Amino acid sequence: MPGGDFHPVFFVIVAAWILVAGIGVVAFHNIVHSAVSMIFCFLGVAFAFALLNSELLAIIQILIYVGAISVVIIFAVMLTQQQTGGFKLFFNRQSAFALPAAVAVAVLLAVFFISSKFLPKGDVAHNPNVHSLSALLFNRYVFPFELISLVLLAAMVGAIVLARKEDDR
Amino acid sequence: MSPVDWWLLLSALLFCIGAYGVLARRNVILVIMCLELMLNAVNLALVALSNFLPGGQGRGSIFVLFVITIAAAEVTVGLGIVISNYRNRRSVQTDDYDELKG
Amino acid sequence: MTALAHVSTVLKVATALVPLLPFAGFLITLLFGKSLLRRRADVVSLAMVTLSWVFSMYLFVHVFAHRHDVLDWNVFSWITSGSFHVTWGFHVDSLTAIMLLVVGTIGMLVHYYSIGYMRGDPGYYRFFAYLNLFMFAMYILVLANNYLLMFLAWEGVGLCSYLLISFWFTRKAPSQAGKKAFLVNRIGDFGFTLGMLLMFLTFGSLQFTNVFGKAGGAGSATLLGICLLLFTGAVGKSAQFPLHVWLPDAMEGPTPVSALIHAATMVNAGVYMVARSYPLFIHSHAAMLVVMCLGAFTAIYAAGIALTQNDIKKVIAYSTVSQLGYMFMALGAGAWAAGIFHLFTHGFFKGLLFLGAGSVIHAMGGEQDMRKMGGLRKLLPVTYWTMVIGALANAGIFPLAGFFSKDEILGADFNAGYWFIWIVGIITAFLTAFYMFRLIFMTFHNQSRADATVQAHIHESPKVMSVPLVLLAIPAALAGIVAGWPPDGGWIHKFLEPVFFNAKAETFHWAGLDGGLLLFSLVVALAGIGTAYVFYIRRRELPVRVGERLPWAYQASVNKFYMDEFYEKAAIRPTMNGASWLWTFFDVKVVDGAVNGVAWLWARLARVLRPLQTGRAQNYAFGILIGVLVLVVAFRIF
Numbered sequence: 066m067p068g069g070d071f072h073p074v075f076f077v078i079v080a081a082w083i084l085v086a087g088i089g090v091v092a093f094h095n096i097v098h099s100a101v102s103m104i105f106c107f108l109g110v111a112f113a114f115a116l117l118n119s120e121l122l123a124i125i126q127i128l129i130y131v132g133a134i135s136v137v138i139i140f141a142v143m144l145t146q147q148q149t150g151g152f153k154l155f156f157n158r159q160s161a162f163a164l165p166a167a168v169a170v171a172v173l174l175a176v177f178f179i180s181s182k183f184l185p186k187g188d189v190a191h192n193p194n195v196h197s198l199s200a201l202l203f204n205r206y207v208f209p210f211e212l213i214s215l216v217l218l219a220a221m222v223g224a225i226v227l228a229r230k231e232d233d234r
Numbered sequence: 235m236s237p238v239d240w241w242l243l244l245s246a247l248l249f250c251i252g253a254y255g256v257l258a259r260r261n262v263i264l265v266i267m268c269l270e271l272m273l274n275a276v277n278l279a280l281v282a283l284s285n286f287l288p289g290g291q292g293r294g295s296i297f298v299l300f301v302i303t304i305a306a307a308e309v310t311v312g313l314g315i316v317i318s319n320y321r322n323r324r325s326v327q328t329d330d331y332d333e334l335k336g
Numbered sequence: 337m338t339a340l341a342h343v344s345t346v347l348k349v350a351t352a353l354v355p356l357l358p359f360a361g362f363l364i365t366l367l368f369g370k371s372l373l374r375r376r377a378d379v380v381s382l383a384m385v386t387l388s389w390v391f392s393m394y395l396f397v398h399v400f401a402h403r404h405d406v407l408d409w410n411v412f413s414w415i416t417s418g419s420f421h422v423t424w425g426f427h428v429d430s431l432t433a434i435m436l437l438v439v440g441t442i443g444m445l446v447h448y449y450s451i452g453y454m455r456g457d458p459g460y461y462r463f464f465a466y467l468n469l470f471m472f473a474m475y476i477l478v479l480a481n482n483y484l485l486m487f488l489a490w491e492g493v494g495l496c497s498y499l500l501i502s503f504w505f506t507r508k509a510p511s512q513a514g515k516k517a518f519l520v521n522r523i524g525d526f527g528f529t530l531g532m533l534l535m536f537l538t539f540g541s542l543q544f545t546n547v548f549g550k551a552g553g554a555g556s557a558t559l560l561g562i563c564l565l566l567f568t569g570a571v572g573k574s575a576q577f578p579l580h581v582w583l584p585d586a587m588e589g590p591t592p593v594s595a596l597i598h599a600a601t602m603v604n605a606g607v608y609m610v611a612r613s614y615p616l617f618i619h620s621h622a623a624m625l626v627v628m629c630l631g632a633f634t635a636i637y638a639a640g641i642a643l644t645q646n647d648i649k650k651v652i653a654y655s656t657v658s659q660l661g662y663m664f665m666a667l668g669a670g671a672w673a674a675g676i677f678h679l680f681t682h683g684f685f686k687g688l689l690f691l692g693a694g695s696v697i698h699a700m701g702g703e704q705d706m707r708k709m710g711g712l713r714k715l716l717p718v719t720y721w722t723m724v725i726g727a728l729a730n731a732g733i734f735p736l737a738g739f740f741s742k743d744e745i746l747g748a749d750f751n752a753g754y755w756f757i758w759i760v761g762i763i764t765a766f767l768t769a770f771y772m773f774r775l776i777f778m779t780f781h782n783q784s785r786a787d788a789t790v791q792a793h794i795h796e797s798p799k800v801m802s803v804p805l806v807l808l809a810i811p812a813a814l815a816g817i818v819a820g821w822p823p824d825g826g827w828i829h830k831f832l833e834p835v836f837f838n839a840k841a842e843t844f845h846w847a848g849l850d851g852g853l854l855l856f857s858l859v860v861a862l863a864g865i866g867t868a869y870v871f872y873i874r875r876r877e878l879p880v881r882v883g884e885r886l887p888w889a890y891q892a893s894v895n896k897f898y899m900d901e902f903y904e905k906a907a908i909r910p911t912m913n914g915a916s917w918l919w920t921f922f923d924v925k926v927v928d929g930a931v932n933g934v935a936w937l938w939a940r941l942a943r944v945l946r947p948l949q950t951g952r953a954q955n956y957a958f959g960i961l962i963g964v965l966v967l968v969v970a971f972r973i974f
Contacts, residue, residue, distance in 0.1 A: 227314030335951030
């Protein structure tokens, strides 16, 4: 993927993809449609990572988000019985209030980001390539790396325990 | 507006879309999906900043790595809880999860 | 008067020991009296009070030899706050010496007397502890060299008075009497405090040497204020009208207490204080007038009540109030030495009368009502004769002590031009002689009116009680001649000259007005005794007939001119009602209302806010979002 400078065309394509998919997640009544939309969104984000010189992260994003998380979610969808019905069934009572709130947050953030001056014009640095990233990961951040493995272990055990069928022992 | 600002704007919008979803939908699994959206938005912001800010040395990328990992773990456990709850009360509607009502 | 520049260490130590020894006695007796000493709990206190007496006699002798030297020194600095500087210090001059003599001697004798009177009482050790504490406070009062220290001791004697009046606190009457004494005293103390305040504002100090030195320079209105306020304290402490109501009730205490505190020492504190403030009072003629008039009124008022009282101790109590009035009459008229002279003699014969009454009560097994006495003359000879001496002295019969001091007062009033006061004094003298001998005749003469069981137990008191009686009878009889002869020019007047430096000893004119007045008052007193003799020995139906003829007068006298009822209606009932109203309205409705109201408010608030807890995480998440929104905006703006 072309690194270095900012390519407006690619950016717009990627941005539109992500946003449309995101709105899809939120708007579809059918949950499977939402799940598929989410997958597209993840793909879009992966594309975005690639645009930002993080090829490693793009691949990891696809592997994990699309490959693992989405699958888990679809599993969960399958295991639970979904209802069919109208708008009231899918959107709760506070949705009317949540919309302006979310919009307000979006506007605020936009205003802040645009008006803040902490960034120099143009790009000064680049994201590291795989080589430097792994150097960082295994030298400087090796401790969190080990901890993460413990967290994953805990999550695995936890998930198994939670999803186990109740036995009458 | 520098490039970073555009990426941050995108991240903000995605974040808010996810936030709306978390707040407005009745299906718990959908809520978790929207949570993932929000996390992705954050990841996006991090990577963008890490790319454009001086002196970052890829710390943003490392951070994102960890976020992705934790997100995976969190989804797993969270959905385990949802399945468990579903077994007990046969519903994935958030309105039915109100036993801590005061 | 010149203050001595240097006071020898011996004198300083002796002076300090005088109050400190009884204080040590108090502590030791209180702490160890129940456990270690038990029945011999009095030993320490007796030893201390005797030693104190020895040292105070030493001081007296010293002052006697050097009467123009005034000793005033500070022991340590007590309060230093800005310009307010007060010390613990002692002031010894002729006036102090006289007070030490009275306080020390009578105090010591009462201590010994109490061995017999209080024998077998479960609170024996406590009694002696309190007596010692009282001696400590009283000594400090007369030895103090500034008004604040005197006030501290003033409160101390008030405390001891309360403790000792309500000594048998398990009964209701003594407890209430103690409370009454303390509260009424407090009113006077408030005046005293205000006086000290004004004094400090005017003179910048409360030390005697400073205040008296500047006394002439103050404005007359200010001085009048100070003197009157100080006098209010004296009115309370010395039981003058209208703050006299506590003294008769104080008779609920054991008789030695009545003798010591309410006859010979504490009630004199007011007189002493006014006498000590001589340099202030002589500059305020109006204040002296007030003192004199109030004293005169109290004298005749109390004598009027004593006429009809049936409790032997109450008669003597009202007599004390009356005689204190005489003392103030003297001070107010400018006869300072005469007033102190009367204090001196009165201490002895009143103390004697009380102790004698105690002896009678002891013999009668606790009976105090004179209507149930009689015929004790042959059975209690020592008591009888000493009490007769005391009564004669009180009535003012030549040559006993009271004659000299009382008549000097009357003479001084007349000579100073206050002949109306003199008339009041003469009438009171008649009444005094009358009620005193009414007491003697009812108690000791005629047939016994007591029950047979009581009669069987009547016996003379043990030596430890009767010896003090005899010892007191001697000065009661002789002190007048020894100290006060010739009138206005006797030893005591010369002795007190350095203190009352403007009132010189005058010469007494035998042939002429002075002698005539003397003779007249003697005749009046004898007439009083004679009338009592007629009423209570010869024609005993007379008291009842007079009572029937003048029922309102009799009722008024018996009911103490309704002062207690007046206070009840005017002060006590409104205060109680006010307090009750405060309770029902303010405490219950406002305070409790506020507290309960706060609780109710929170409960309502909680009920209103409870719907916020939906139990649904999404609602909470929404709240979080709003919160974040607000925070971000706030950070941005500020």
